[in-house]
Amino acid sequence: MKFIEDEPDVPAQINIVSTIDVIFAILAFFIISSLFLSRNEGLPVNLPEADQSEIQTTEPVAITVTADSTIFVGNELVELEDLPTEVLRAAAMANTDLVVLNADASIRHGLAIAIIDRLRSLENIRLAIATQSEPTP
Numbered sequence: 001m002k003f004i005e006d007e008p009d010v011p012a013q014i015n016i017v018s019t020i021d022v023i024f025a026i027l028a029f030f031i032i033s034s035l036f037l038s039r040n041e042g043l044p045v046n047l048p049e050a051d052q053s054e055i056q057t058t059e060p061v062a063i064t065v066t067a068d069s070t071i072f073v074g075n076e077l078v079e080l081e082d083l084p085t086e087v088l089r090a091a092a093m094a095n096t097d098l099v100v101l102n103a104d105a106s107i108r109h110g111l112a113i114a115i116i117d118r119l120r121s122l123e124n125i126r127l128a129i130a131t132q133s134e135p136t137p
Contacts, residue, residue, distance in 0.1 A: 045065070045102055045104040046067070046104050047131055047132045048132070049132045049133065050132070051133075051134055059094060059096060060096055060098035060099060061073065061087060061090045061094055062074060062099075063083070063087065063099060063102065065102070065103040065104060065107050066107075067107065069107055069108065071083060074090055080114060080118070083119070087099055087122065087125065097125055098126050099126065100128045100130050101115065101119070101128070101130060103115070103129070116129075
């Protein structure tokens with residue numbers, strides 16, 4: 001039996017343009033979705049600067065004091081009198097003993113001392129004060 005070869009053999013090719021389009025679309029999806037996965041520790045405050053600040057690697061309980069002296073534990077609004085109870089509850093839920101105070105640089109000194117005093121009265125709670133590193137000249 002004789003085969004007639006009227007069509008020349010065309011080498012097989014992969015259309016790489018559509019493959020690149022799909023890869024870039026997937027890459028763009030992962031980049032954009034990773035931006036939304038970054039954890040926001042709380043409310044925006046203007047932190048004071050310090051020479052000896054260190055980056056914490058554990059997940060602490062965040063206490064935020066805004067410029068208008070509003071106090072938050074995590075994202076929950078609390079009163080100064082309820083602060084120790086709420087901190088203990090949040091620390092138990094987070095299974096941590098580290099509490100970070102994120103206080104705006106413009107709050108009253110007396111309020112900061114009152115918060116620190118209440119937190120130091122708690123047993124098994126370590127207190128850290130959040131600062132920004134000063135820019136190097």
